[in-house]
Amino acid sequence: MKKHILVVPGDGIGQEVTVVGKAVLEKIAAKFGHDFTYDEALMGHVAIEATGDPLPAESLEKMRASDAILFGAVGHAKYDNDPTAKVRPEQGLLKMRKELGLFANLRPIKLFDELLGASSIKPEILKGVDILFFRELTGDVYFGKRERIDNGNTAYDTMIYSKYEVERIARKAFDAAMTRGKKLMSVDKANVLESSRLWREVVLEVAKDYPEVELEHQFIDAAAMLLIKDPKRFDVVVTGNIFGDILTDEASQIAGSMGMLASASVGESTGVYEPIHGSGHDIAGKGVANPMASVLSAALLLDISFGLKEESEAVISAIDSVLKAGYRTRDIADATTPANMILGTDAIGKEILDRI
Amino acid sequence: MKKHILVVPGDGIGQEVTVVGKAVLEKIAAKFGHDFTYDEALMGHVAIEATGDPLPAESLEKMRASDAILFGAVGHAKYDNDPTAKVRPEQGLLKMRKELGLFANLRPIKLFDELLGASSIKPEILKGVDILFFRELTGDVYFGKRERIDNGNTAYDTMIYSKYEVERIARKAFDAAMTRGKKLMSVDKANVLESSRLWREVVLEVAKDYPEVELEHQFIDAAAMLLIKDPKRFDVVVTGNIFGDILTDEASQIAGSMGMLASASVGESTGVYEPIHGSGHDIAGKGVANPMASVLSAALLLDISFGLKEESEAVISAIDSVLKAGYRTRDIADATTPANMILGTDAIGKEILDRI
Ligand SMILES: [Mg+2]
Ligand SMILES: [Mg+2]
Structure with a gap:
């Protein structure tokens, strides 16, 4: 398969983790015989420093010209x-979402068994949690x-929504619910x-087209x-932009670490795949950032934008295997992790690549 | 001390739990020799059914004429x-807050040691948590x-704030921080x-008057x-109306149950004391609601509106003693609670009264 991928590292640890995410895509292309080409673009603080604009026209052009975007x-x-x-x-982020029509942010919260202990929530509450959030991304009080x-x-x-904005994200969420547990929670x-x-x-109107889906409002x-009380009660969740921002960050803590969570932003044009952690400026430049969310973003990219399920699963298996081998980054280590098993960004990246 | 207290049970389990809260006030008055008189007023769904208005003028008049309000x-x-x-x-709720000038909602999150196991959060993360939220209550997108x-x-x-609204709640929060750990987190x-x-x-401007307080923004x-990750990091927290609504409900789950949490709404006129749980219509009328938040609301009322510290502490000690004796309501029971120790609203109310 021939595809053109744009890498947008952005700021802080975005610069560090996308290096690993891109390396994983290269390894997958080599192993499965795909022809992926790459370009890079500026965005955020680095773009302001270079051009005065957090999303320069040149970056936006490159975004439109690519098949998928790996973002930091x-x-x-x-x-x-x-x-x-x-x-x-x-x-820059808000403008990218608007310009590319990225109205739906998908955030899977699925836990690796090895990391159940890393959360402040009791493992018995967590085991089996499998949530898929649909956060509306281009409306609400943010716009x-x-x-x-x-x-x-x-x-x-101004907190504002029009019917068509709600309908298009609701349909995506109901569609996803049909392929999963046929349960949807709408939050407002x-x-x-x-x-x-x-x-x-x-x-409620869209629900009429999905009589099989059990709809709940919260x-x-x-x-x-x-x-926090009962995360297993959640399956597919659909909500607005700011409520989704809050809930998905909260859910990330249920998962033990933001460093393990990827997200997809899709809509009318090129899809963007990114970790849900921010630029982490407190740890930027130290080489300790967890690259697994960027790697899992690459896996989501392969799955959703390119339809490459087998390749996507190979990436997830590699992470699973690294965790089973006992390797951790600092953010997901605990008191029982031996010091020599706590690796930096590049070293754990190498362990992942070796397993693909 | 001679005081006039208005009881506003409201809807659902509000009707059940305020009976216990009021009984506790009567017991305190008898024991400590105070002269408390009582009246009752309609609000909410029951007021709509009776008058068509969720907060009838007569109720509002009674509120203004009282020294404190015990609300359901x-x-x-x-x-x-x-x-x-x-x-x-x-x-009705929003109108009461506006009419009485109740611009500050105080929500203490302090855990009873006996209930640390009731939370889905690990006890070691919880032990020692002592948070005091200041939620702005009459502005923001709710108004x-x-x-x-x-x-x-x-x-x-419209999500809207004026400087004077932020300043008056910020000052209350900084004042409280000075009497506690001299730490304040502002959330925006x-x-x-x-x-x-x-x-x-x-x-940031108000902070200049409190150079001893360590201010953090999140x-x-x-x-x-x-x-969820580190609740002990929180001491005094100040935030707007909707963010406070979300954070304090989330914090209630850290505490194991909404049934254990009271709040005070204060401002320009009569103070209102209420549980943070809602009307709980799924369990209303079954006699199983936990009345302890209403009882703790009565304790807060004695402390904040009447300055009766000893009386307030007598109420809290009674609850502590009931919990130490092993009594629970259904919402705070766990797998280790013997069936005969799980009491209904009236029965656990009697245990509390017996210990005052
Ligand atoms: Mg966020
Ligand atoms: Mg609430």
Whole structure:
């Protein structure tokens, strides 16, 4: 298979982990006889430093011209404590999602048995958890109108949804539910918010086309609670942008580490595959970042954008085997991990490559 | 001490648990020689059924005329699946908060040692957790303008904060931090939202008056994750209305059960004391609801509105003693609890009263 892949490392540990993700794609291509070509593009803080723009036109062009994008992360500590900064790395992320029409973010939360102990949640609560989140990605309060009014003394953002936006993500989630446990949980705040009431109306309407799927509604505050109390109750979940942002980060902790979780953003154009961890600027440059989420992103890319199931499973098996052999990165090690089994980014990357 | 207390049971299990909360106040008054008088008022679904209004003028008048309010819960299943209902129980709650100027919701998360095993989080992660949340209660997207536009095909809500709203809750949180560990975490989403950037600016400004307090900022998605990973990292937390709604419900699960958590809503006028659990319509009328959050609400009422520390501690000790004796309600029982030690609402209420 001939495919063109764009690597967008972005900021911080994004630079480190995508090196491993790309190496895995190269190894897969060699082993399975595919012809993958690669290019690279700037985004985030590194793009601001180089061009003043968090998503330069050249990067966007390369994105549109590729068959799939392996993405790292954006963000830098300097912006966190400077709320007045006009240009911000995250603007690049939001713009990419909008420009590529990436309205659906898929986040699988499936645990490797070897890592059940790494979570702060009891293993017996966790064992068997298998959740697939559908987070709406191009609407909601992250994209509505925002401004200062009243001489700068008041600020607002607009939490907004249109029916077609809810319908297209709801259909994707119902479709996925049909291929899994035929259960779907929709999360909103319909007891207070008008945008949530519209969300629920549309989900109820779409549900008519999926009579076999058992539909459940939860409020976001209750869902945040249930996710800790009884994560096995969740199967496919569909929710808006900000509620999905919060719930999936919370779910990542159920999984023990953000370093193990990949996500896919798909929609109208090229799909983007990325770890759910951020730029991790506290550990950037130290060579200790866990590259497995980037590797699992590569596996998702092979599966969803290229339909290469066997290749995707070969990647996941390689990670499973590395974990079974006892190798860990720092973030997923515990008190019982021998010091010599705790590896850095490159070393654990090599262990993964050796098993493909 | 002569005080007038208004009991507002509201809906569902609110009706059941406030009976116990009020009985505890009566027992305290008898034992410590106080003269407490009581009145009762309608709110929520029961008020809609009786008057058409979730918070009738008569109820509001009684609220203003009282020294403190012991509140139950509002809500009913029939509204959850009817997003088109114009009159809703929760409107009463929001109106009460606005009318009484209850801009600060205090939620202590402090665990009883006997219940550490009741959580899905590992006991070693939990032991020693002592968090005090300050949730802003009268602003944010729960009160901003909301409407349908575009022939009903689009709906929006407005997430809005003014500087004075952030400042007054920030000051309360900093004041509390000074009496505790001198640590404050402010939670926002300043990397995307303008209202959050205003929030952070004001918190940074107020911080100048509290040079001894160590201030930390977290984004809401990261905070939702950290709360599971390392709850001991949290001491005093200040955040907006919707983020606080989500985080405190999540934190309740860390505590093992919503049935053990009380909250205080204070501001410009009469303070309101209530469990953080809702109306629990799935278990309402069965006599199995855990009344301890209502009893702990009564303890908070004695402490905060009346300054009766000794009386407040007598209530908390009684609960501690009931738990040490091995009594549980269903929600906090586990596999090791003998069936005869699992009590209903009234029976465990009697055990508490007997120990005051
Ligand atoms: Mg996030
Ligand atoms: Mg809530």
